[in-house]
Amino acid sequence: MSQATQQPAEAVSPYLPRAAKIVEAKDFTEQEKYFRFEFEDGQGIEYLPGQFMEVSVFGIGEAPISICSSGGKRDDLEMCIRSAGDVTNALHELNVGDTVGLRGPMGNGLDMDAMEGMDLLFVAGGLGLAPCRSFILTALENREKFGRVTILYGSRTPKDLLYAYDLDAWRDRDDCEFLVTVDRGDDDWTGNTGVITTLFRKIDRPDAANTAAFIIGPPVMFKFTVLEALAMGLRKNNIYCSLERRMKCGLGKCGHCQIRNVYVCQDGPIFSYAEVMRLREGI
Amino acid sequence: MLPQILPKDKLADFARFLMGEYRLAAPVAKGHQFAFEFIETPEDVGRIRMDYDITILPPKKFLHPMYEELLRFGGRDPATGEAPIQAEPTVILGAHPYDLHAIATTDAAMRAEPADPYYATKRDATLLIGINIRGYVNDEQFMADMRTTEPPEGGWDLFMTDLGDRYYVEVGSDAGSKLHQAAGMFTQAAGDDHKAKQAFDNEKASNLPKRLPYDTRYLPELMSESYDSLLWDAVARRCFSCGTCTNVCPTCYCFDVQDKLNLDAASGVRRRQWDSCQLHTFAEVAGGENFREHRSSRLRHRMFRKGKFIYEQTGKPGCVGCGRCSVHCVADISILEAYQQIADEAAVSAMEIAAAREESQ
Numbered sequence A: 001m002s003q004a005t006q007q008p009a010e011a012v013s014p015y016l017p018r019a020a021k022i023v024e025a026k027d028f029t030e031q032e033k034y035f036r037f038e039f040e041d042g043q044g045i046e047y048l049p050g051q052f053m054e055v056s057v058f059g060i061g062e063a064p065i066s067i068c069s070s071g072g073k074r075d076d077l078e079m080c081i082r083s084a085g086d087v088t089n090a091l092h093e094l095n096v097g098d099t100v101g102l103r104g105p106m107g108n109g110l111d112m113d114a115m116e117g118m119d120l121l122f123v124a125g126g127l128g129l130a131p132c133r134s135f136i137l138t139a140l141e142n143r144e145k146f147g148r149v150t151i152l153y154g155s156r157t158p159k160d161l162l163y164a165y166d167l168d169a170w171r172d173r174d175d176c177e178f179l180v181t182v183d184r185g186d187d188d189w190t191g192n193t194g195v196i197t198t199l200f201r202k203i204d205r206p207d208a209a210n211t212a213a214f215i216i217g218p219p220v221m222f223k224f225t226v227l228e229a230l231a232m233g234l235r236k237n238n239i240y241c242s243l244e245r246r247m248k249c250g251l252g253k254c255g256h257c258q259i260r261n262v263y264v265c266q267d268g269p270i271f272s273y274a275e276v277m278r279l280r281e282g283i
Numbered sequence B: 001m002l003p004q005i006l007p008k009d010k011l012a013d014f015a016r017f018l019m020g021e022y023r024l025a026a027p028v029a030k031g032h033q034f035a036f037e038f039i040e041t042p043e044d045v046g047r048i049r050m051d052y053d054i055t056i057l058p059p060k061k062f063l064h065p066m067y068e069e070l071l072r073f074g075g076r077d078p079a080t081g082e083a084p085i086q087a088e089p090t091v092i093l094g095a096h097p098y099d100l101h102a103i104a105t106t107d108a109a110m111r112a113e114p115a116d117p118y119y120a121t122k123r124d125a126t127l128l129i130g131i132n133i134r135g136y137v138n139d140e141q142f143m144a145d146m147r148t149t150e151p152p153e154g155g156w157d158l159f160m161t162d163l164g165d166r167y168y169v170e171v172g173s174d175a176g177s178k179l180h181q182a183a184g185m186f187t188q189a190a191g192d193d194h195k196a197k198q199a200f201d202n203e204k205a206s207n208l209p210k211r212l213p214y215d216t217r218y219l220p221e222l223m224s225e226s227y228d229s230l231l232w233d234a235v236a237r238r239c240f241s242c243g244t245c246t247n248v249c250p251t252c253y254c255f256d257v258q259d260k261l262n263l264d265a266a267s268g269v270r271r272r273q274w275d276s277c278q279l280h281t282f283a284e285v286a287g288g289e290n291f292r293e294h295r296s297s298r299l300r301h302r303m304f305r306k307g308k309f310i311y312e313q314t315g316k317p318g319c320v321g322c323g324r325c326s327v328h329c330v331a332d333i334s335i336l337e338a339y340q341q342i343a344d345e346a347a348v349s350a351m352e353i354a355a356a357r358e359e360s361q
């Protein structure tokens, strides 16, 4: 029997990750850790805000994680990772100098140039600030392209607040409005308390027809917040969210991320509320 | 490419010829059922059963194996990863038309960008030799409705029809043409052969009546209309979420990916394995949120993938009507029956709408 194995030279595996070194690592909270990565091959990366990477630890597995740095062509990228299981726990043990595997960028993301001239409303709940931050930083880096910029952020307790240095920077800027609230304050907390929807009463009424909103957070938060946004008169196709689904391949094959006829890993994770409504199983 | 004739007593020679050039897979008896297996020894050749009714698993297991290595790694260091993309030249002998259609469907799905090189490499190294069917072999099949009783437009190499003492062999590709020429046991089909094939086809058609009360052109639309139907809850009450239906389905290709360590606890493989959207954890994410928590939503998802989504994504049938899922379901859940029932529902809702209109006038 001639059982020669064929290995076509052009067959490159989309499952093969690129090696990336951790160049910065910081514990944000007990559960959330921030990382900045640089690729070992020196080739850098180009991505849109809203895209994600498959982060790989050989021997444990892979997890889809949003890129939280601003979009564009660059040498590094940032992520905020919550320990939630095998892969993410293993990632939490890593520090500066360690390497991980990265596949991506994956998913659709959103080109913010399409929103030029519009007012922007960012509403982030909990870890939703990670993907949302990519949009926020991209907007602030191109501040002149957009109208009013409003950022609302809600977290469970003051201890759970992420990206403290960004929050300070946004608070200090006079070209954007930034409000934060916690569900439960502590003795030192002097800011807003209450769920994130309470912040909607504290902001000026937006120019509804000309506002794009990014509402990113847990499904319950999205459901209540989207009502506020609609009540203010925002258009369904100007409200964006990021959907979380179980993902195994990121390539539109394994089926795990499928919502009806949509593969979140390819067609998402960023969807307009109009699309989410059509999907029915979206939120 | 003109049809050929292979005398039946030359089938074993042909199989031996194929074994010399390729890894050969063919249907053999397994208890009172049938399975595709590799034919490796002279004894194996004698076990080939071109007259099988249906195999337990479809030939997808050769193209999208139950377990498949995606990567090998030497340790935690991502630089140690490599991708073992390879394939042995293989012939799958004896695939029924519906299974050829199912392969065309998975071809389209796996080759869609970003293409899957593991599947594509195996598929490129595989020749398909089909064998004709005479009719339904159980009450759960509905190939006539799914238009899978004849081989698909392309994607196969030879297609055989049993004419008693000889096989009438249609040639579907250049590779198929080269294959029968190289084998040297084939002769060109003549007038009598064509007539006999025609008689076979007539007989076959009468054995393959349609079993759905509508044209499957309307299946995706009917599925849409049935989305909120209580039917899915009713059927799902019997379902055990065992995943047998997706395992035996020739057009199901969902998978899980897991890392397996070698004994040194550092090196290992990242491999994929068949998974099932019917299993409870399939759509569960961190934090415990499960987007298809209820059995009925999972059952509906399978029925929709088969009757609508895959077709809309690939332009090929998402269900080829082979009946395997229904025959092997321990709860007697029948996809044919479900597809029949959604038609009743549509008829009822159309009647309700008409009645409501009348009342409002």
Ligand SMILES: Cc1cc2nc3c(=O)[nH]c(=O)nc-3n(C[C@H](O)[C@H](O)[C@H](O)COP(=O)(O)OP(=O)(O)OC[C@H]3O[C@@H](n4cnc5c(N)ncnc54)[C@H](O)[C@@H]3O)c2cc1C
Pocket (backbone or CB within 6 Å): A052, A061, A062, A063, A064, A065, A066, A067, A079, A080, A081, A082, A083, A084, A085, A086, A087, A088, A089, A127, A130, A131, A243, A244, A245, A246, A247, A248, A269, B281, B284, B285, B286, B287, B288
């Ligand atoms: C598009 C997208 C962006 C994301 N962005 C971030 C982010 O920026 N930061 C962050 O911390 N997390 C993010 N996640 C969630 C993160 O992917 C999961 O927490 C992680 O996959 C859990 O893997 P694990 O191995 O640590 O846990 P496991 O040990 O595998 O399992 C723990 C739990 O997670 C579920 N789970 C398993 N695999 C997945 C999977 N592939 N996707 C989702 N849930 C899964 C399991 O059902 C189980 O309940 C994102 C998820 C998606 C889909």
Ligand code: SF4
Pocket (backbone or CB within 6 Å): B238, B239, B240, B241, B242, B243, B244, B245, B246, B278, B325, B328, B329, B330, B331, B332, B333
């Ligand atoms: S084989 Fe039957 S019982 Fe098992 S998951 Fe499928 S439909 Fe449910």
Ligand code: SF4
Pocket (backbone or CB within 6 Å): B245, B248, B249, B250, B251, B252, B306, B318, B319, B320, B321, B322, B323, B324, B325, B326, B335
């Ligand atoms: S869904 Fe059932 S009948 Fe349809 S192709 Fe799959 S196993 Fe065959």
Ligand code: FES
Pocket (backbone or CB within 6 Å): A246, A247, A248, A249, A250, A251, A252, A253, A254, A255, A256, A257, A258, A263, A264, A265, A266
């Ligand atoms: S993650 Fe596999 S199909 Fe989307």
